[in-house]
Amino acid sequence: MVRRCLVAGWLWILCATPVAWAKSEARRPNFIILLADDLGYGDLSCYGSRQISTPRLDRMAAEGIRFTDFHVTASICSPSRASLLTGRYAQRAGLPFVLFPTERKGLAPEEITLAELLKPRGYATACIGKWHLGFLPPFRPARQGFDYFFGLPYSNDSAKQPADKPFDPVLAPVELPLMHGDEIIEAPVNQETLTERYTEEAIKFIRQNRDRPFFLYLAHTFPHKPLHASERFRAKSRGGLFGDTVECIDWSTGRILDALKQAGLDGQTLVVFASDNGAAPAGQFKAGQGAGGSNGPLRGLKFTSYEGGFRVPAISRWPGKIPAGRTCTELATAMDLFPTFAKLAGATLPRDRVIDGKDIWPLLTKSAARTPHELFCYYLDNQLQAVRSGRWKLFLEQTEYPKVATILYTNRPQVLERHFPLRDQPSLYDLDRDLAESNDIARDHPHIVKRLEQLAHDFDRRLQADRRAEVIVTR
Missing domain, CATH: 3.30.1120 (Arylsulfatase, C-terminal domain)
Known part of the structure; x- marks a missing residue:
């Protein structure tokens, strides 16, 4: 009788253990992309800035990996974002140039975004912040796989076109709108508190989806001009108003990392911070708004094909998976996130199109790994x-x-x-x-x-x- 009980007990353990293991391992990782707008290679203190203080991003780098050779595939907004979300050169995806608010163009609905790649794997998906991949309904986030959208449809410099002035394609047909889904909830939007509002929406999304895998794409409006900061951050940075906006983004990053820890998701979430392109020319900023961004030792600026346009700060963090305190000097790109996330989520890459990005999981985890890019x-x-x-x-x-x-x-x-x-x-x-x-x-x-x-x-x-x-x- 005792022997029979022991055998039964061991059988129960052997059967139950794989089930328990499978349950713990079945949870797919969460993914968060934090994207700054026009942040230069030298605009974070962990990249050498002496004017702008970014303690939370510095800590994120110390707890993860900092890239010194991370590239976007365009030195201007829309194509850079298209490439990040599709894993393809924007020229291949049919969106080679920046979109103006009056244009009837956008990211092709036939393109597969990260959100669309991950949804079949059970992911909740959210786009918070600047979209800039098409204002008209066929191009909006909901048509590109995002369950939730809260943000601006295009750049914050797209003010309303004055009726008594010559037509300007950079200007918009309506006051700068803040949208929730397809609905305009505020116009013109109060830009002073945008970063704080984005952050609260992001934290809300994290908490609401703590029991399922999620993909959060938080695309900040700043430090793209015109610059705005709330009273809490205004005139606090030695980098002027430009620095104020960057330090607010640093605060936002800290709040999001804290929210992950509080929700018990710290060890289940890969967080990537980067910029959509290099810093803008200083001449774009008005007097009193600071000297603009810095590309550090790099030649060139936003709009150009020099390193200052394409090479951006990038930090990745995943406690327990990505070794802390590393610096990667190998070439990596924003479009590499697409196949890397696919691998980690167990998703199958599309086979009917060229995916230009490469899996950079080895770069994230192994110091001896080399860039997968020949060109x-x-x-x-x-x-x-x-x-x-x-x-x-x-x-x-x-x-x-x-x-x-x-x-x-x-x-x-x-x-x-x-x-x-x-x-x-x-x-x-x-x-x-x-x-x-x-x-x-x-x-x-x-x-x-x-x-x-x-x-x-x-x-x-x-x-x-x-x-x-x-x-x-x-x-």
Whole structure:
């Protein structure tokens, strides 16, 4: 009798243990992307800023991994966001340029976003903050896999078009709207408290979904101009109003990390912080708003194909999974989040399209891992400007200015020459030795130039053949 009981007991343990293990392991990880707008490579104190204090982001880096070679795929808002959410170069996805509020374009409904990738795996999905992938109903977050949306449909500089002024495509048909789902709940929105309101909505979403996996995409409005800060943060930073907005985002990051810990989700959540592109030109900011952002040691700014436009601060944290206190110097990109999240969630990548992003889980977890990218491409609109392979970056011959340059700087030839120089021959830079891209060594390395030119030609030819047409709603 005793022996029979012992055998029965062991059988129960052997049967029950896998069930208990499966239950604990079945919970898929949560994903949070915190995206700043126009935050430069040198705008966080953990990236060398002496004017802006970011203790919570510094702590996030100390508890996780800080990237020094993290790139977005566009140096301007809309295409950068399209690439992040689809894992594809924005040119391939049919959204190569920034969207103005009056345009009838947007991210193609046929594109598969991270939200759409994760929903079939049981994920709750939320987009909070700046969308900027299409204002009209077919392009809004709900049509791209997001259960919940609270934020702005486009950039905060899109004020209402005055009836007595010439038409300006940058301006909007309505006052800057704050939306909840498809409903406008406030117009014009009070921008001073936007970051705080986004944060509270994000925390609410986390608490409401603590018992199921979730994907939270929090895309901050700032430090994109025009700059605004609440009384709590105004005039507190040595970096002026620009610094005030960044320090508010730092506070927001801390609040969200605290909320995860309080909900018992700290060890179940991968959090990624990054910027959508480099810092904007200081001339965009009004007097009294600070000197604008800093790209630290990098050449170039937002809008350009230099490192200052494409290389951004990026931090990842997942206690117990990502070793703390590491710095990754390998090339990684925003579009890599798509296949990386897919792997961690057990989702299957789409097989009917090219996914340009690569799984960077090894970079996040292993110090010996190397970049999965043989080639990285720098596009402005549909024009391939430069390519990167390892330490080498090659600027291609350019006989005409990119679209962004002709819109912004047609009457400013000195700016055009400095940031968008035409080239009758390629320029080569060794980024390991010359991060500032100041010493053209193309003549010293003709074989490298030839190899990179061929890689660029082959990649662009394939991409252009595969490029989705821009989607325009006619009515």
